[in-house]
Amino acid sequence: MDWILEPWPWYVAGPLITLTMALLLFLGKNFGMSSNLRTLCTMCGAGSTCDFFCFDWRSQKWNLLIMVGAVLGGFIAFNFLSVNQVPQLNDEVVTQLHTMGFESAGKTYVPTELFGDGAFTSVKTIAILIIGGFLVGFGARYAGGCTSGHAISGLSNLQLPSLIAVVGFFVGGLIMVHLLFPLIF
Template sequence: MIELLMEPRWSPYIAGAGIGILLWFSFLFSNKPLGCSTAFSRISGMIESILSGEKVRNKEYFKLFPPEVDWQVMLIVGIVCGSFISSFISGTFHFSFIPDTFELNISDNILIRFIFALTGGILMGLGARWSRGCTSGHGISGLSQLSLASLVAVMGFFIAGIFTATIIFSL
């Protein structure tokens, strides 16, 4: 079993089963779907409250989703820590500001990489809020509940991803 954890790439079937089990526990203990976009919004609200005080809690959005640490925020912490531990144990950990594929196909300039990452992050954040959930929320939790809205959202994610990749990698 320990050898499995030391592999650089895990079986998608085992990882998928693990995510499915995590989804069961998410509904069992919190009665909420598995996803990350709300947690990122909560974190931004916590940062905003540090900068501008408690008036953040009076905003309509933060009345529904208070800027506080909950289990979904801790899930993000766990994803980051787990990714680090996994890459360290498997011997694949290294710092990289520009991924090899980006450098090969687009540019080795760190400013261009930053602009792409920032633009992509902003668009993904807006898309997640607009579709009322992130890709993991719709793709894992929404589809497991047979949500038609999630099916449409996931189809949109794939179409947009294919379209964007086609444009970027044909430049």
């Protein structure tokens, strides 16, 4: 039973994702987390003010269940399954992170400077979370979906816009890590 507590190798997780996507395609469903925001807004009555929210949200109950499962799974994984796990980071990366103020780098699963109890006492951290959340939400809406929707569902449907979006996500991630992250921290 210890195998379930460890990260699964790509040759197990990959085929499981493929099997899930094949099942969704067979059932005529599209996977994506950002579409749940539209569903939640529709459930709260946004359809009375905007035509975009006028659709049968009950047809998306299955996707809401996936969203709840992802949140619950993340909570369980973080609080119960990753207690003793620390990612293996290159010593040079750890040194760079330490110079940027991340003293927990290489010692914890996530940086406590951003995700610890004291994170919300810093105005800078709160600003980063609010601006980052806005940019992620805007980007997901502007791109017509989020990373999971485009990279998993869109690419499995061989959609060119999803390929363009995934390339954009990758380039954006490289720019963030190599240019913006050192400036922010």
